[in-house]
Amino acid sequence: MYNTLLVLVEDGICTIVINRPDKMNALNKEVFNELEKAIDEVYRSPEIRSAIITGAGSKAFVAGADISEFLELKADQSAALAKRGQVVFDKIENSPKPIVAAVNGFALGGGCELSLACHFIYASENAKFGQPEVNLGLIPGYGGTQRLTQVAGRNRAMELLMTGKVITAREAMQYGIVNEVTTAEELLSKVKDVLMLVHSKAPVAVAKVIECVNNFDHTQEGYDFEIKKFGECFQTEDMKEGASAFLEKRKANFKGK
């Protein structure tokens, strides 16, 4: 069904593995097309409650956009390439179901941007993060200048983007990029554990958390958006079930409605 991905659904979790290990899982056009298709399925399938994105092999999560596709590009084609990457990554960021990056090796350039588009990141001890585009006379094009600045702050983002330096998983955790560092062996099971915890919560509320955090805004608009989404929760069966279950001292049975 896919040439460049391995996709497996188990316990409501869709694990999407970028599968070009001989090319460090670099993102070419086909990977983008297939990744979009897989994410569409995450949105659509009632069987899927959440997703994990990871890389095949033990060396790389994703070592960036496929540089071999770059040299033939004219200015308008390069803008289209960035736009295409941004459309797919926006779809990941705006998924109503949680999508977590399990970074198992190099997350460079577009790979770092892919991990940042996910809702949060767990990384193995051998993972490395960086935006080395300046080495190629480039800047990130898949949202990296924006998301890295949001996550790591202006000064950290400036330094990483200007120097192209590569940092370890633990440094990335200090920068606020990574939530948790695990051994390589435990990475997927730790991500699955946190997703099973999210699965036990009200799905509509989880989707609204994603919407509100993505809508983060320093102005009053972000707060107003939260008020609107809070109000919408009160119209769900799950909210009535959650509050009743607490008062009746029993476990809530959420239906996603």
Ligand code: COA
């Ligand atoms: N695009 C296309 N091919 C890539 C790639 C990328 N972003 N990253 C790695 N590859 C390919 C290499 O060309 C090589 O292919 P080959 O075996 O046909 O020669 C193969 O993957 C293995 O990579 P190699 O560089 O030999 O492995 P390494 O262990 O010595 O180094 C990296 C690993 C990740 C440090 C190195 O591959 C690298 O720096 N990649 C580019 C990172 C980058 O600049 N990304 C931003 C792109 S905008």
